[in-house]
Amino acid sequence: MTQQEFSVYADSLESLLSPAYKDMAVAYFNASISGTEEDYEKSAEAEMKLNKLLADKVVFAELKEFKESGAVADSIQSRLLHVLYNDYLSKQIDIKKLDEMTKKQNAIEKKYSKFRTTVDGKQYTDNEVEELLKNETDSKILEAVWLAHKDIGPIVADDILGLIRLRNEVAAELGFKNFHDMSLRLSDQDPDELEIFFDELDDLTRDGFAGLKREIDSHLSKLYNISTGQLMPWHYQNRYFQEAPQIYELKLDKYYKDKDLEELTKVYFDGIGMQIGDMLAKSDLYEKEGKNQHAYCIDIDRDSLDIRVLCNIIPNASWMETMLHEFGHAVYQKYVGQQLPWSLKMPAHIFTTEGVAMLFGRFASNPVWMADMGIVSAEEAESIAEDARKIARLQQLVFSRWVQVMYRFEKGMYADPEQDLNKLWWDLVEKYQMIKPPAGRDMPDWATKIHVATAPCYYHNYLLGEIWASQFYAYINENIIGNKDGSRSSFYGNKQAGRFLIDNVFMPAGRYYWNDMIERATGEKLTPKYYAKQFVK
Numbered sequence: 343m344t345q346q347e348f349s350v351y352a353d354s355l356e357s358l359l360s361p362a363y364k365d366m367a368v369a370y371f372n373a374s375i376s377g378t379e380e381d382y383e384k385s386a387e388a389e390m391k392l393n394k395l396l397a398d399k400v401v402f403a404e405l406k407e408f409k410e411s412g413a414v415a416d417s418i419q420s421r422l423l424h425v426l427y428n429d430y431l432s433k434q435i436d437i438k439k440l441d442e443m444t445k446k447q448n449a450i451e452k453k454y455s456k457f458r459t460t461v462d463g464k465q466y467t468d469n470e471v472e473e474l475l476k477n478e479t480d481s482k483i484l485e486a487v488w489l490a491h492k493d494i495g496p497i498v499a500d501d502i503l504g505l506i507r508l509r510n511e512v513a514a515e516l517g518f519k520n521f522h523d524m525s526l527r528l529s530d531q532d533p534d535e536l537e538i539f540f541d542e543l544d545d546l547t548r549d550g551f552a553g554l555k556r557e558i559d560s561h562l563s564k565l566y567n568i569s570t571g572q573l574m575p576w577h578y579q580n581r582y583f584q585e586a587p588q589i590y591e592l593k594l595d596k597y598y599k600d601k602d603l604e605e606l607t608k609v610y611f612d613g614i615g616m617q618i619g620d621m622l623a624k625s626d627l628y629e630k631e632g633k634n635q636h637a638y639c640i641d642i643d644r645d646s647l648d649i650r651v652l653c654n655i656i657p658n659a660s661w662m663e664t665m666l667h668e669f670g671h672a673v674y675q676k677y678v679g680q681q682l683p684w685s686l687k688m689p690a691h692i693f694t695t696e697g698v699a700m701l702f703g704r705f706a707s708n709p710v711w712m713a714d715m716g717i718v719s720a721e722e723a724e725s726i727a728e729d730a731r732k733i734a735r736l737q738q739l740v741f742s743r744w745v746q747v748m749y750r751f752e753k754g755m756y757a758d759p760e761q762d763l764n765k766l767w768w769d770l771v772e773k774y775q776m777i778k779p780p781a782g783r784d785m786p787d788w789a790t791k792i793h794v795a796t797a798p799c800y801y802h803n804y805l806l807g808e809i810w811a812s813q814f815y816a817y818i819n820e821n822i823i824g825n826k827d828g829s830r831s832s833f834y835g836n837k838q839a840g841r842f843l844i845d846n847v848f849m850p851a852g853r854y855y856w857n858d859m860i861e862r863a864t865g866e867k868l869t870p871k872y873y874a875k876q877f878v879k
Contacts, residue, residue: 377632488576499786525799614840667703691856693803697810711832
């Protein structure tokens, strides 16, 4: 076997995979927007067609032969072989089981999309639930809405458990401990190294968070006119306490209530040399009945620059952050190296695209960016800077502890799905978020978080992305923009900053192992020291 033979063979595989992937992406996007039974069925069918290609045992055997031959030495071709091998390995099971997994996940996602929180006959979208939890001060109303939102749990819990068992069965057949172990290893993450990394992050953030948690509890007890001992999960102004409560006087939402978030996003990215008008035109950004209530970015085929974003915008700071975040994903995909093989026209890792998205998303609460964009005056930006810094630190530490819950829950769940998962969930919430569970509650609250079902073993990448964002933010400020004095920039209008990201992160795409890409760009492998300096110390 020769390298040239592999190159020709890989081209033939990608000529089959590319159109199947495109059909799946289009069908998924359409189903997310419409929420109809017909579109969800089409989405499942398209995914099963792609799975059937990847499940081809003859192809996998040939890829394995190329891999073991050692004949593929070229850096790009070797990386391509690694990616293709892992993609096919993950599907080397009975096609009936693959199809069953797809159907189960599709059916669960449809239930999430259609669910609306209902209290006293009135329905609430997720946006409305978040706004109510953030602004209501009547504890009884907060409790009613929080509990009603959890009604999705019993609707999907048994289905999710069935899917988890099937995922584990599939992973075992492929020689892995469980689905969690398989997911990490096939995405170039070592489970043992990741555990050490998250233990270090726990140690790094625990004391700082505990201090802020006391500050949060003191503020909320006064706000709701109850003792700190009476605070319950519904008092933390968010369904999962994954976002920081509003404990400081500064309320960022007021700055965005009359702003065009779509236009602000376009102006900003255009200003750093990343054109997004074409992607905005193909996106679906506003609420509608039956539509998926979350947000994501999808590259339809990796070739034609058909990249779309789904959002449910309302004019507030959170959705400004989400727009910058999702179009961070979008520009990453738009500027990948088009000369690369199709399978490498994707981020170095899923957490590196999260890192880019978070790098940009953070600007929504950054007074420097707000002043640059004309949202506030320079004087007001200076006056709110300290509170904004406190809010950013609070948000990061709150989010960091929440990710600990998700990471450790999924790890424990796949290790033993037959255990009391609700107890596991609330034990982790109490340990890492320092929130006590409602007395006597025994409901599948773990199943209310859509990611558990539809984005399995993914959530830890958000925190790795935050660490990546701090590392690249520091590097760009000091080495590209030249802020040697420690001052910070929003990169506004700075095409050099945009060019650095395009050349060193976006264009290499999947050409390098993720930590090699990071080291090539910044001179260091991924390190939490910049995150700690920015938000912990």
